[in-house]
Each structure stands twice: as C-alpha cells, then as structure tokens.
Amino acid sequence: MNMTKIPQGDELLTVELTVKELIALTGVRFNDNNSLKVSAHKKLNSALEQTMNKEGSHESAFYL
Template identity: 60%
Template sequence: MSTQVKIPQGDSKVTVELTIKEVMALAGIRFHGNHNIEISARKKLNEALEESYEFENEQGVPRQMLN
C-alpha cells in the first residue's frame, strides 16, 4: 500500500538559525556527553516548521508522517 501526502507550499523556504555544533549534530556527528545539542537543533527546526505551517489535518494524516 502506497500513501502519498501532499504538503501545500511544500517548496517554500524557511530560515532557521543554528550554531555550528547544532548543524554538526544534525549531520550525524555525535557529541558524547552532550546530547542536548542535537535536541536543541531539532527543537529549533520543529518550532520553525510549526510557525510556518498550520497543521490542519483534513485527511486524517498523523503529524508524525509529515516529518
């Protein structure tokens, strides 16, 4: 079963300000003993997404599928 999700304005650009360490953590570099760097970066990305896109779910698609 194949499900396609259409995201309105999916090609719009969003600007997020991250530190070098946050970018490195999102790129896969591990900072042993400081997992908070990756958490901080992901939180900033999620906040930017929520600010730029209203999650009105008309088709019943779980928000997790949009990530």
C-alpha cells in the same frame, strides 16, 4: 505510487543553527552530550510549526 501533498511545500524556510548544532544533526556526538542535537531539533520543529500556522494550516493538513 502515493503522493504526499504538503501545503507550502515549496516555501523556503530559514532557521538559525550554530555550527555545532548543525554538525550534531549529521550524527556527530559531542562528548555524549545530546543537548546540541535536541536544541537543533527544537529549532527546526518550532520553525516548521510557525510556517504551518502562518496560513492556518496544521498537522492534519498532511495527507496521502
């Protein structure tokens, strides 16, 4: 069994999303407007990058 180790994996992360962005992440489409989902993903990715960079970690810190 492979175990993925993620630095700061148990740290809590707070991200502000609008209700519409949150609903868009569940797969609901708003008049075929994909910008809500894209916006929410950008916010999530940005928050993750900030968290990982806080301790000097980066993407290569993930390993199996």
